[in-house]
Amino acid sequence: MNTLIRHIKHYIKYGFLGPFLQYISNEKNLNKLKKNHNIKRIFVMQTPQHGNLGDHGIAYAQKDFLLKNINDFEYIEIPFEEVFKKARTIKKMITSEDLIVIHGGGNIGDMYLYEELTRRFIVSYFKNVRIISFPQTISFSNTLLGKIALLGSKRVYRKNKNFFIVARESKSYEIMKKEFGEEKVLMTPDIVLSLNKRGENDRKGIVTCLRNDVEQKIDNSFKNDLLKHLKEKYQNVKVSDTRVDYRIFISQRNEELQIIWETFRNAEVVLTDRLHGMIFCAITGTPCIVFNNFNHKIEYSYKNWLSHLDYIKFTQSDNIDYIIDLIESLKCKGNLNLTEGINSGNFSTLIRLINNLAYSEKIKEIS
Incomplete structure (x- = not known):
């Protein structure tokens, strides 16, 4: 109704x-x-x-x-x-x-x-x-x-x-x-x-960028458990999002985007279930673990355009130990080849x- x-x-x-x-x-x-x-x-x-x-x-x-x-x-x-x-x-x-x-x-x-x-x-x-x-x-x-x-x-x-x-x-x-x-x-x-937003970085810590709306697919209990385990294992965990609770006008757009791109560029690994969380990682050369959302836009965008990037990993697993192992494998990559991206x-x-x-x-x- x-x-x-x-x-x-x-x-x-x-x-x-x-x-x-x-x-x-x-x-x-x-x-x-x-x-x-x-x-x-x-x-x-x-x-x-x-x-x-x-x-x-x-x-x-x-x-x-x-x-x-x-x-x-x-x-x-x-x-x-x-x-x-x-x-x-x-x-x-x-x-x-x-x-x-x-x-x-x-x-x-x-x-x-x-x-x-x-x-x-x-x-x-x-x-x-x-x-x-x-x-x-x-x-x-x-x-x-x-x-x-x-x-x-x-x-x-x-x-x-x-x-x-x-x-x-x-x-x-x-x-x-x-x-x-x-x-x-x-x-x-x-x-x-x-876009290409790769550049100088100082990678420290884990960044999460997870939905809390109608497009969310991952279970809230899994999300809460994951955040708990991340904070227990890693000293530096930043909870972020590509959505803010205020209006952004055209004149403010560039400044706001530079802030989120800088946040991603300086993360060791980003965990996200947002399409543009994944895409912002791709254009900044940032290691990323991607969870699915309620429809096909993340899964098929990954399969069509980003699956060749070894620093972007798509998963539908809710096994926290597996996710931690993925994080560790991505952290080992260090600074990535700044020319690696999608084919223009x-x-x-x-x-x-x-x-x-x-x-x-x-x-x-x-x-």
């Missing part, structure tokens, strides 16, 4: 009231969006201002990736809370030469329905503009509500011939092709894996798609 009520509230707020805001929003302070006719623009929409550093890592990496690959475009970021308010103004000035990028992540589904409804609005409202949804995980529940939500998304995404979507692991890729059409789906790693060629299909949409008059097939 609570889930049903939550879904109804989200449909009312983001499915009906949200789009209505475009007609009553104040256009004050939107002058910076006015068209400079000599410059094409990328509107990056639905970026975070909440406290999830994984999402902020995505926003940081998206900007870095886009400016490196199409640097003759002006970059304009529209946070999630401003999408409906600014949509009407943007629509008045946007042209077919501009691009819209929708923030990547793991929210195509019914768990974070407010995100999914906002994405649907963008795709349907800006139907004459070329749109790319950056690397995402799809996860609709097998409930009646989940099935209804999937049907709604399928209808919107299939209808827009200018919309393309990127999966960040193979399970999502297969689901998206089936539901949204093969012609509009491609696969790359999570965009944060395009894994993003080549996304680069081709961006350049195709940015510079071609006619959209070519994805390949």
